[in-house]
Amino acid sequence: MSRMMDFKALPKIELHAHLSGSISRQCLHDVWVKKHQAGETTLEDPLIQMPLGKHDYDLETFFPLFSSYIYHLVNDPWSLRYTTLSVLADFVADGVVYLELRTTPRALPTHEEYVQAILDAIAEFEAQVPPPKLRTKLILSIDRRNPPATAFSVLSLCRKFYGHGVVGLDLCGDPASPTSLLHSFTPIFSAARSSLPNLGITLHFAEASCSGTDQELDLLLSWRPDRIGHVIHLSDKIRQRIKDCDKKIGLELCLSCNVHANMITGGFEGHHFGEWWKVPETIVTLGTDDVGVFGSPLSNEYALVAKHFGLTQQEICDLARKGIDIIFGGDEEKERLRKIMWT
Numbered sequence: 001m002s003r004m005m006d007f008k009a010l011p012k013i014e015l016h017a018h019l020s021g022s023i024s025r026q027c028l029h030d031v032w033v034k035k036h037q038a039g040e041t042t043l044e045d046p047l048i049q050m051p052l053g054k055h056d057y058d059l060e061t062f063f064p065l066f067s068s069y070i071y072h073l074v075n076d077p078w079s080l081r082y083t084t085l086s087v088l089a090d091f092v093a094d095g096v097v098y099l100e101l102r103t104t105p106r107a108l109p110t111h112e113e114y115v116q117a118i119l120d121a122i123a124e125f126e127a128q129v130p131p132p133k134l135r136t137k138l139i140l141s142i143d144r145r146n147p148p149a150t151a152f153s154v155l156s157l158c159r160k161f162y163g164h165g166v167v168g169l170d171l172c173g174d175p176a177s178p179t180s181l182l183h184s185f186t187p188i189f190s191a192a193r194s195s196l197p198n199l200g201i202t203l204h205f206a207e208a209s210c211s212g213t214d215q216e217l218d219l220l221l222s223w224r225p226d227r228i229g230h231v232i233h234l235s236d237k238i239r240q241r242i243k244d245c246d247k248k249i250g251l252e253l254c255l256s257c258n259v260h261a262n263m264i265t266g267g268f269e270g271h272h273f274g275e276w277w278k279v280p281e282t283i284v285t286l287g288t289d290d291v292g293v294f295g296s297p298l299s300n301e302y303a304l305v306a307k308h309f310g311l312t313q314q315e316i317c318d319l320a321r322k323g324i325d326i327i328f329g330g331d332e333e334k335e336r337l338r339k340i341m342w343t
């Protein structure tokens with residue numbers, strides 16, 4: 001039975017992880033100690049602000065963690081490099097062999113330098129001897145709370161860094177921000193489709209009931225995403241539209257995040273993974289979302305689906321391998337993964 005499986009050793013693909021939310025509390029603490037000792041921060045120790053073992057952040061308490069705390073701690077090139085390297089080390093230690101990390105560019109000191117610093121940290125990590133099995137690509141996020149001009153600048157960054165480590169564009173952020181603001185992003189996503197046809201598009205989709213209206217979801221689907229994340233509050237009509245997409249759409253499902261943040265009811269066994277994982281018109285992949293906040297590494301997400309949905313060892317390997325088809329990282333990477341992932 002899969003319950004006996006070594007989920008850490010299982011080579012895994014992670015396609016839904018936010019950089020700032022993936023930083024462990026210990027790593028945030030290390031950054032804080034250095035800054036505190038140098039008199040560079042007046043913030044409280046992260047281990048007090050976010051005590052170890054606390055994972056029950058709901059959508060009201062979750063987003064301010066970034067805007068009021070983590071962004072003020074990770075606020076210079078040194079802490080950005082340090083935390084990125086730590087995040088990569090955590091993923092590799094958990095048996096992740098391919099990672100698409102997503103992040104919202106910030107002015108550190110410029111948005112361009114922010115992206116370059118992360119790409120440099122990835123290159124530095126991959127140049128280790130012996131090289132780690134993990135290969136990492138970057139997705140740039142548009143925060144739905146931001147004005148169109150900021151969102152357009154994210155597309156410009158995709159243009160600049162496409163072919164140099166950036167493989168996708170994401171829409172993320174607090175789902176409580178109104179659907180009406182999203183209309184102004186349509187030209188951005190259509191420009192992304194026409195000017196960068198191989199850039200992947202992934203969207204946070206129906207995370208909360210307020211962002212799960214047919215009006216919003218019809219709009220998001222009109223942007224022709226390759227993948228959608230969370231996928232919780234759907235009408236039957238939208239369910240059918242997802243299944244009817246020309247190309248199989250990828251569903252990035254994040255069980256622990258959804259359960260801990262009370263985004264769903266019914267606990268793990270009530271999670272919509274159970275509804276989707278066998279649907280032939282879609283491809284389900286498991287993601288951690290924000291392992292630093294919700295505390296469940298990808299190996300544990302596999303253990304959870306094995307436990308709550310009774311997947312056999314073969315079904316676990318098949319689930320992990322299916323993700324290969326929906327990575328944004330290109331054919332060469334797909335070939336590498338086909339060779340190293342368990343059959």
Ligand SMILES: CNc1ncnc2c1ncn2[C@@H]1O[C@H](COP(=O)(O)O)[C@@H](O)[C@H]1O
Pocket residue numbers: 018019020021063066067102103104105141143172173174175204207257261289290
């Ligand atoms: C429930 N899960 C989620 N839903 C929507 N957006 C999320 C998210 N988890 C994280 N983010 C988005 O990612 C940012 C932090 O990482 P980066 O600074 O970009 O690396 C958050 O500010 C939020 O906008």
